[in-house]
Amino acid sequence: MIKVGIVGGTGYTGVELLRLLSQHPEVSVEAITSRSETGVKVCDMYPNLRGHYNTLTFSEPDAKMLGAMDAVFFATPHGVAHALAGELLQNGTRVIDLSADFRLRDVDEWSHWYNQPHGAPELLNEAVYGLPEMHREAIKRARLIAVPGCYPTAVQLGYLPLLEAGLIDSTQLIADCKSGVTGAGRGAKVPSLLAEASESMKAYGASGHRHLPEIRQGLADIQGSSVGLTFVPHLTPMIRGIHATLYGKLKAEPQELQAQELQELFEARYANEPFVDVMPTGSHPETRSVKGINTCRLAVHRPDNGNTVVLSVIDNLVKGASGQAIQNLNLMFGLKETLGLDAPALMP
Amino acid sequence: MIKVGIVGGTGYTGVELLRLLSQHPEVSVEAITSRSETGVKVCDMYPNLRGHYNTLTFSEPDAKMLGAMDAVFFATPHGVAHALAGELLQNGTRVIDLSADFRLRDVDEWSHWYNQPHGAPELLNEAVYGLPEMHREAIKRARLIAVPGCYPTAVQLGYLPLLEAGLIDSTQLIADCKSGVTGAGRGAKVPSLLAEASESMKAYGASGHRHLPEIRQGLADIQGSSVGLTFVPHLTPMIRGIHATLYGKLKAEPQELQAQELQELFEARYANEPFVDVMPTGSHPETRSVKGINTCRLAVHRPDNGNTVVLSVIDNLVKGASGQAIQNLNLMFGLKETLGLDAPALMP
Amino acid sequence: MIKVGIVGGTGYTGVELLRLLSQHPEVSVEAITSRSETGVKVCDMYPNLRGHYNTLTFSEPDAKMLGAMDAVFFATPHGVAHALAGELLQNGTRVIDLSADFRLRDVDEWSHWYNQPHGAPELLNEAVYGLPEMHREAIKRARLIAVPGCYPTAVQLGYLPLLEAGLIDSTQLIADCKSGVTGAGRGAKVPSLLAEASESMKAYGASGHRHLPEIRQGLADIQGSSVGLTFVPHLTPMIRGIHATLYGKLKAEPQELQAQELQELFEARYANEPFVDVMPTGSHPETRSVKGINTCRLAVHRPDNGNTVVLSVIDNLVKGASGQAIQNLNLMFGLKETLGLDAPALMP
C-alpha cells in the first residue's frame, strides 16, 4: 500500500480526495492535517464518510510525520505548499500540490496574481504540470506535481487538438466558462449562500482572473508560442461542474474543414486517453454526465461562419482537482492510470 | 381603459402577461383564449392569480370577439399569429405578437428555421420590430408589433452602443448566452424535468439556433451592414433569466480605448432609456437583479487583450417577452412607457 | 405621506421592506440605519433597488432622527428594539418590531430562549402581537407591534379555525414545518452555502427551537388554555417559502366530521380576511404560489383515520415578516389593509 498524507483536508478538494481514495485499492490515507480542526475525526466533520475512515483524525501539520509518507497531497490555500514541499522532497516523499503554488513558471507573474512573494522558486524547475494528456511521461518521473486548476483543465483539453494541429488563430481565443459554486471553496461568504447564488447567473473576473495566466501558459506550451486569450468565468447555480465553451477562428486554409474532419481530429487525438471522452458529432455534453468522476467530455461544433466551437465539461472537484491528483499519483507510482477512478457518474 | 385580449394564454409568457397586467392601471384583460383549457378559470390554472382575475376564463379563440379589443397579444406557438393577425388589423385591433411570426423580414429564412411556409408575408411590411431602444418612434405609430425574442433582446442591447459607434469588428461577434429553463417553455419534455436539468449546465444549438437569424438581422440593422456572429445558447439550472456574455474585437484605432471611455459610451447611449441600466465600471450584473422586471442591466469590460466584453442580463419572461410587449403597448397607446412596469425585482 | 424609518436594514427583512414599500402609495422611507454599512447607498448594496431609492443611504442609528418618523420598523437582531423602542414611543413614533423582542409575554421564557436578559419588560404590557387575523382591533390602536415570526404565522393561521371551534385535541398538536434558507438570515455561515444546503433536506432544532414558545403562546391565546405542541422545522433547498403541515387529532364527537364540513369551517372563518386564501377541497398549496406576496394559502384534509391535516404556506419574508409588518402599519394608520400589498406572486 502507498501511504499518503493530506495537508489541509477540510476544504472541498480535501474531502473529495478522501471520498475517491476510499475506493483506491493501493492507497492508504495515513494522515490528514488541519490546524483549525485538530482532534476532530474526519467522519464527524463529513458525514458522508461515516463508515469509512472511522479513526482518521485531523492533526497539526508536522513535517516529520508527513515525511514518513510515500506521497503528500496539498489541498491548501496558496503559499502553504511553498513552505513544506522542499523538506518533504528531501525526505523522498513525493508532493502532489492541488493549489496554484507550482503552476506558473514565471515567479513574478505568480506574485502578481497571488499577492505574495513566491516561497519556493528553487523548486519550480522540477515541478511538473500534472495534465497527463500533455505531460504523461514527465509525470511518471516527477517528484513534485502541480495539479492544474479546474478552469485550465477544461480549457486546455478542449483547445489541445486544434492548437496541436495548428488549425485556429491562436491570437484570438475566447474561453467562456461556467462553474458550479464549489469552485469558490468552502469559505463562508455571503455571495456563496444559497439565497444569493441560486436562481441566478453572473460573470466574475471579466477584466482578469487568476486562472488566466495558467491557461495562457498551458496553451502556449501546446502551441509552442504565446497565445491571445479572453477568459470570462461565470458562477452557475449548481454544486459541481465546469462547462467551458471555447471559440476558435479557423485559419484561412482550414476554413473548408467540415464538422466531420474536426470530429475525427478530436477522436484521433484522444483515442488512447482514458479520461477524455469525445462525444459523437452534434453532441452537447452536460456537466452532470461527469458528476463525481474524472472524465472530461468534449464535443466539437462547426457553425457555418468561420469559427469552431468546442464544448468541454468536467467535474471541477474531480478532473479539475482531486481526481486528477490521484490520476497523477497512479502515474507516479506505476499503477494503472484509472485505478480507483472508474465508477460511473451519479445521474440523475 | 384599454381592452386587451390574449391568444394562447396557458404558457409562461401568457401567465406573465396576466401577472404584469394585473398591476397596469390603464389596461383591462377582457379575454384570454386556449383551445385546450376552454372553460377553465385562469386562477384555477395559475394559483398565483387567485384573488386576481377571479372570473377570467379561457375561451376558444374567436376572431370576432378578439376584434372587439383595442389590442391583442399573441403568446402562441409559431404560425398562429400569421393566421389571425390580418383580420384583427382590419378591424382596427392592434396586434402585439410575442411569437417569432413577424420577426424575420426574409420569408425564406423564416420558413427555413420554422419548418413551415410563412402564413402572412403581406403583413411583413408593416410589422415593426418591438425593440424600443432601437425603434421607439416606429412603435408609437405601429399597428403590428413583432416582440423580439429573449436572446435577441439581451444581445442587441449589449452590442448596440459598440456597433453604433463603429468600435468593434462586426464580422467577428461572439455571443455566449445562458438561459433559465422557462426559455424552453411549459411543454412536458424530459430534458426540462428538474431531475434532468438541475445541477447541470449544457449548451444546445451550438451548430445553429432559431434566434441566430433574428439576432443577425437586428445587429445588421444597427450596424447598417451584415454582421458575422457566432451564437451559442446554454441551458442553466434556474427558472428565469438570461445572461449574455458578448465578445467584440476592438478595431485598430479604438485599441487605445480604455474602460472608462467605453463606460461613458454606454452611459451616454442609454441615459434616457427607462429600462436599460448601465452598471458602474467593473460590475458583473446578476440575472436575479432583474427577476420579474423589465430592466436590462449591462456592464462593459475591457480586458487588456484587444477585446471588449459586455455582460447583459434580462428576465427572459419580462424584458425578453411579456414585459417588453407591455412596454410596446404603452408606446402604441401614448401612455407613459413605464406604466405598470415599475416594481423592483424580487431579491433574494 | 407617512414617514418611516428602518433600523437594521441590511438583512433580508430589511431589503424586503424596501422592495414592498417602494410600491406603497402612502409611505415614504426617510431613513435606514446600519452601523456596518453607514454611508452606503441601498441601491449599491441591493442592485434590485437600482432605479428606486436612488439617494437613500444607510446611516448610523440615531434616536433623534428616528424620533422624527411617524413609524419605525426594526429589522434587527434580538435585543436592539428593547434598547430603542421606549424612547421612540415617548416621542410619539410608532414601533413595528420584526424581531422577537416583544413577542413573548413571559420575560423569563424570553431570556431562556434568547440567552440574554429582557431589556424592556415595562413595554410588554402595551405590545400587541401583530397577527391581524387574531388581533385586528388591538393593532389599530397599538403604538408597539410585535410582528409574529415566520413559522408562528404559518402555524397559527392553520390551526386557528380548528382550535376556535374546539374540534381537535389541543394537547397533541404536531407542526412539521419546512422553510427556505432565507429563514436563516443573510449571515455568512457554512451550512447556508449553496454547496451545502442545496440538493438536501434536513431537520433542525428537533429537540427545541426558539419559535416553539411563541407558537405555544399564540395557540394558547386562540384556545383559551395551554396547548401541547411538537414542532420540528426543516431546512429546504429553496430561497423563500414556508410550508407548515399541521396534524390535529379530532375529538371524539367531531370524528364524524367530513372533509366538506371542515372546508366550510375554514372558508367561513377566513371569508373576510384579505390575506388568507382557503383553497378548494383536496388542494395542496405550493409555496411558490405565494412567492413575494402577503398571502397565506391553506388547505384542509381529512384522511380516514381520526386526524385532520392542514397545509399552510406563506412567504417567510412577506407574510412571515416584512409584508405582515406593512399590513400592521396599514391598520395602525387607518389605511386600506391591502395597500401596497396587492401584486400577484411571481410564478413560475
Added chain:
Amino acid sequence: MIKVGIVGGTGYTGVELLRLLSQHPEVSVEAITSRSETGVKVCDMYPNLRGHYNTLTFSEPDAKMLGAMDAVFFATPHGVAHALAGELLQNGTRVIDLSADFRLRDVDEWSHWYNQPHGAPELLNEAVYGLPEMHREAIKRARLIAVPGCYPTAVQLGYLPLLEAGLIDSTQLIADCKSGVTGAGRGAKVPSLLAEASESMKAYGASGHRHLPEIRQGLADIQGSSVGLTFVPHLTPMIRGIHATLYGKLKAEPQELQAQELQELFEARYANEPFVDVMPTGSHPETRSVKGINTCRLAVHRPDNGNTVVLSVIDNLVKGASGQAIQNLNLMFGLKETLGLDAPALMP
C-alpha cells in the same frame, strides 16, 4: 459471475441499477429490456454510462432470454412483473421486483390502490418483502423478492426499534415525508419540470397515497397488530433523497425515558446492520449525506412533551430502490451483503 437481466431499464431505477452494478465484482448484466428503446445502447441514452456497458443494448422483453439469467430485476410500471414472474421462477430464475406488484399481501387492497386486478395472486405466498433489517433470513431463501418502496423503507426503519420495544402508541403514528423529484419517475409531466418544481415545496396525496397501505402492513408486521398511521408525502426541490420525520407518542410508562435511553435502544437494534447508521444524540441527518449510497441514517429526538421524533434519511433511488434490490441479491446468492455497495456518498 451471476448473470442478471433488467426488465424496464429506461427509468431512474433502471439506470441506477446499471450504475451500481457496474461496480459489483460478482454480477454481469447480460440483458436489459425496453419496448420503447429497443436497439438503443444504454450508454447512448445515459451518458454517465459511456465507458461502461459499451455494448449493452435495450432489447424487447423475451421470457426465454430472461429465463437464462440467474436473476432478473423488474424496474417496471405496476403490473408488468405479475405477467412475467411466474414463468421466470419456473425456469429457476430468481425475481427481484422493484415495482409494487408483490408488496401487498391483500389482493383487494392492491387492486384498490393500483386500479387493476392483481395479475399473480398465486405467487404472493412465496414473495418475500425485501427489507433485510426485518426479513434477512427469509430473503436468503427467497426466489421472489418484493423490494420495498422508498417511503416505506425510510418510515419502517425509523419506527422499527420503537415498535419492537413497544414504547409508542401504535394507533397514533404520524409520518411526515419529504422526497426529491426522482420519486415521481422520469415521465414528462408538467409538475415535474424544473420551472414548476424548483423553488417550491408542496404536499401531495394528503388524503391518501399508494404507499400508505404498504407502510401500514410493514409496521403491523413489526408491531404484531394493526397500526394507525397518518402519512403525508411532500415534493421537495431536489433530485434525490427522502427525509422522513416520524412522530410517536410515548406510552405512559416510557414517558420517563430520556433521550439517552432512546439513543441506546436505536444503537443496539442496528449495531450489526451494515446499512443503517444511527447518528449521535442530537443529530439531524441530511439527505445529501446518503446521496448515491445504500445507507439509512437515523437520529432520535426526545422533546419534553411526551413525543419522540425520529429523523430518517435515505436516497430514494438506492436504499429506496436499486441499492436495496442489490442488497437483496447479495443475500439471495450468499454474497457479502455490502458487495458493490460500499462507496461513500457524493458530498458536496
